[in-house]
Amino acid sequence: MDDHMMKAVLYDRYGGPDVLYTGRVPRPEPARGEVLVKVRAFSVNGGELAVRAGRLRLLSGRTFPKRVGLDFTGEVAAPGAGVTRLAAGDRVWGVLGRTSGFGSAAEYVTVPAERVGRLPDGLDPVDAAALPVATAVITALRDKAGLRPGERLLVRGAAGGVGNAAVQLGRAYGAEVTALARAASLDFVRGLGAHRAVDHRTVRSAELGRFDVVLDAVGTDLRVFRRLLTPGGRMVALAFDAKRPAATFGYVAASTVHGHRRVRFFSGDPKRADFDDLARHVAEGKLRPAVDTVFPLEETAAAHRALEAGGVRGKYVVRVA
Template sequence: MPEGTNRRAVYGSYGGPEVLYVEESERPRAGKGELLIRQLASSVNGGDLSIRAGHAKPMAAMITPGWPKSIGMDVVGMIEEIGSGVEGWNVGDLVWGVSTGSNSIAEFVTMKAGSVALAPLNLETKVLGALPVAGTTAMASVGQFANVQPGERVLVRGAAGGVGSAIVQLARARGGRVTALASASTREAVLALGAEEVLDYREAAPEVLPEFDVIIDTVGSDLERFRSRLALGGRFVTITIDFKHPARGVLAVAGSAIHGSARIRQMVSTPGTKQLATLTALVEAGTLRPVIDSVYPLDEIAAAHERAEQHGTVGKIVIEI
């Protein structure tokens, strides 16, 4: 491959996984305050699927204007180049972070120096691709937003997914008594993460569930129905909206504000070095481990998205670069 090029996953139109392909473009350079990262691993996130499919066109146009559009948020790799004004980093450092430019499924990506941290050294590099987005999202939802306390009853929707599997682990680590909603085929895997009880989401209608002190949602639909299961003084946190019906989700969050303590909080978090360093510590301590469904090479990005859209996956689909 000629020097100065960058192979990256892109899509040339909205649609199914088949619109994804790998193109060769110009290698980016580290600007002022930036690091150039030689990518080793990334993953497929739920937001990637929705944006690629065209369910969030305004967001996609804002993040990556023009065509083709890049994709991916998880960054795990080695520092290749250090931009001017950056101190405290060395070429060759293994770092991780979250790309706000949706461009991480590529051989090279630039990141602000304040948006990465040293990655854990106790796990295979490729499996680390499962955690920057999922891990920091789980940390913020369980700690900062829900503030799960020992003994509290916690309901986790979408518990078998990448973020959900991390939420189960962290809620349990804080002493929460976790009830998980997931598919029946993933029950044993979710129990192994620390859930006390795993219910089939297709059978456990909100109306038949008991009350919970904390509800953490990774699905985005039926928010009002699940909010009715909050105990007095409970906290409801959702990390997403239903991209197919965004107005419905926005109205549910906004409308819940009139209910005071039963308010649904929409979680928005952009992790920096401090949050990522905490994530590294949790992984190195064994408190949080990546849950991997499957691993695909960069050239099979379309197949990875196809797998991510299937039912019964457990954890993240990792892209090894």
């Protein structure tokens, strides 16, 4: 076997999950300031499904093959020149940056050393792959929304990869947490710490009450849920409507400029300090990984299919090595 090649999940055209296949590509080499990571696991994120389906093709372009995978856990295989903080064998987790695109669905990935953190001792790397997305939730609740103890927090999509972390962290920050989820997931979100769990398909939004902060992990009907904010309330959207992405971004942009009850869209671009915060929350018992199902690399398409079907509790994780 050629040591300069590796397995990676690819697709040669936009479409459904079936366009994904496991192929072989050149193994990357770390540039100065980067590390080469041997990937142990990654999770499936909603945004990459929209890209794979071609809904953002004006941004993603028509150059193929394309890659999938945004986050990862693994071990440093080789540090690049100038990297002194990390050494071969260090257990790490990270998220590829906004400018890097996708590509963690592979045996190896290169990433700037500043974009990875050390994996907490005792945390299984497959379970841990459910957590890098929580860096965005920490920043959204703590920094973008300024969530304070005693405030009322509404989490939409509370059972999913983003939402389950928001329920846990909202509780840890001292908020009164209302979780919206499917009926079958209400016990799951209560177990995460939600004070109130509501079936999103049977409740009318007006019946939910008022909230100081709304964290949206769904991306649709932002206007409806913005109306539930108290004066001075804050809404942070961590997802977009995959069928109408331009409309979502346009509405959020307008809301940021006009009105006191602003909607902020935040996609996350974590750095080392964010992973240090994440590790601290895990160590303090405020946040635990929630893994729905683990798939092997060759079944990444099945993981995409499962996420598109709805009903996930936590994260779908793909084991690489």
